[in-house]
Amino acid sequence: MAAEADGPLKRVLVPLLLPEKCYDQIFVQWDLLHVPCLKILLSKGLGLGIVAGSLLVKLPQVFKILRAKSAEGLSLQSVMLELVALTGTMVYSITNNFPFSSWGEALFLMLQTVTICFLVLHYRGQTAKGVTFLLCYALVLLVLLSPLTPLSVVTLLQASNVPAVVGGRLLQAATNYRNGHTGQLSAVTVFLLFGGSLARIFTSVQETGDPLMAGTFVVSSLCNGLIASQLIYYWNVKAPIKKKKQ
Numbered sequence: 001m002a003a004e005a006d007g008p009l010k011r012v013l014v015p016l017l018l019p020e021k022c023y024d025q026i027f028v029q030w031d032l033l034h035v036p037c038l039k040i041l042l043s044k045g046l047g048l049g050i051v052a053g054s055l056l057v058k059l060p061q062v063f064k065i066l067r068a069k070s071a072e073g074l075s076l077q078s079v080m081l082e083l084v085a086l087t088g089t090m091v092y093s094i095t096n097n098f099p100f101s102s103w104g105e106a107l108f109l110m111l112q113t114v115t116i117c118f119l120v121l122h123y124r125g126q127t128a129k130g131v132t133f134l135l136c137y138a139l140v141l142l143v144l145l146s147p148l149t150p151l152s153v154v155t156l157l158q159a160s161n162v163p164a165v166v167g168g169r170l171l172q173a174a175t176n177y178r179n180g181h182t183g184q185l186s187a188v189t190v191f192l193l194f195g196g197s198l199a200r201i202f203t204s205v206q207e208t209g210d211p212l213m214a215g216t217f218v219v220s221s222l223c224n225g226l227i228a229s230q231l232i233y234y235w236n237v238k239a240p241i242k243k244k245k246q
Helices: 004-015 022-027 035-058 059-068 076-095 103-123 125-143 152-159 161-179 187-207 211-233
Strands: none
Touching: 004 022, 022 035, 022 076, 035 059, 035 103, 035 187, 059 103, 059 187, 076 103, 076 125, 076 152, 076 161, 076 211, 125 152, 152 161, 152 211, 161 211, 187 211
């Protein structure tokens, strides 16, 4: 009976959350305090949780823009730089065959960020530019993921994530400071990004051992924390309503 019950549990946990040796260590030998295996379980669980959560992270931002029919308060340059950083992480991780649980949110955040870029252009009256941007981005992504792109270029793109993240967040912070409010910036999205980047520091060290990935998430956490602190500071400040010209 124990073996029969063991089968379904093992199929769920191995290899999604645990390697087989760790499954045996915890569930066969009942070594519940085996630290290396507990680290793997925690890292995998956090990673998959972040990936699942990323499906919804930026949707509040998208809906807020659509509801207001305005992208006021959002820096297009900041969103573009964030897209560069997400693209770099995704391409670098796929090229190096990192586990999906260590980078999967980059894929879903990238799709949502591309949508926000288009909406910002659309509500600025530049819909044609938005469509052109979508086509150009899709072409660039295909080239980066193809064998035509050497590994050195992919590594350089990942290394550029740090200045891209810093530049993008500082641009948004400067926009918030200049406006004296955060406009259509979504608090839910900002705080979820902040929490996710903090958790990613641990999972990237545990699952990839790549200092470039871990360093990127350290910087990302600091920058996301800056935007989160501005949201708290400007919490009760509303964007002024622009009067339409007669």
